[in-house]
Amino acid sequence: MADDKSGRDKQARDAEERQRERELATELERGDEVEPPVDPAELTGFEAELEALTFPTTGVAVVAAIGDHEIESTGGRYSIAELLPETDVETFDSPDAIRVQVQRPTVAAAMKQVVEASETVRNAEFSWSQRKAYEKTFEELESIDADDDDEGIQVISDWITERVRDKERLPSSRAVRREAAKFCRTNGYQVRDDEWLGV
Template identity: 80%
Template sequence: MADDKRGRDKQAHDAERRQRERELATELERGDEIEPPVEAEQLADFEAELEELTFPATGIEVVEAIGDRELGSAEGSYSIEELVPETDEETFDSPAAVRVQVQRPTVAAAMKRVVEASETLRNSDFSWTQRKAYEKTFRELKAIDADDDDEGIQAIGDWIVERIRDKETLPTSRAVRREAAKFCRKNGYQVRNDEWLGI
């Protein structure tokens, strides 16, 4: 491959794709985390419905095809359109990638809001690694706030969307973690320095 801008861009894109594939495989293996309240057999049926789509598929294509499909969870029922960002920028490589997106409904709903808000930004790249860091922050808030009504996820999601609107930029993943840690400490949740939120 030539050592020019196009060659370097292709290498970076390929590296990011491989990273997404590794993370997808890891996510599918995990079943013991705080929130996948959507039952495995429901997800399998849902994944079978996705076989009609041609992958890679955009968020808009997924929502158009099965947006009204409901998934029941321990905390309520969610439609796919509440969990998948309706944008051409969000692409899914396989039905399994969509499954990973929706298996944690509260995190998926928060990320949908953030991704759709980021669409309003000009010249802003919402990288895969930054998205994963945001998601991990939301998952950590879910773990800390598991018995509550996901107030932490809602508060940090609101904070990110406000920052996008007011400052016209995506907050860094470190700033999101810092804000999440402040929320936790303010509400009496312990956050140790060696944890993800322990900034």
């Protein structure tokens, strides 16, 4: 491969794709941690609908095909349209990628809100690593205030959306973690410096 800009860009894209695949495999293995209030039996009909899709596919195509399908979780019923961003920018390489999203409904709903808000900003780049950092922050909030109807997740996703609207750019993942830590401390949740939110 030539050592020029296009060669380096291809190497970076390939490295990012390998990282996505590793993270997807890890997420599937960790499926029973933190939130997964979605009963595997609940996903049976959903699995059949997923297999009928052609991959890779976009969020728009998934929502158009199976957006009205509902899944039951410990937090209530969610339609797929409530959990996946209805955008062409959001792509799913396999059924597993969609499965990982819907297994954590509150995090998925927050990410849907953020991704759709990012679409309103011209030339906004929402990198995979920034997206994963946002998701990790939402997951940490979920584990901290699991008994509070995930108020922290909604507060932070609203904060990100307001930032996007007011400043016309996505806040850094560090700023999101800092805001989440501030929310936790204000509401009496302890955040240690060696934790994800301890920035």
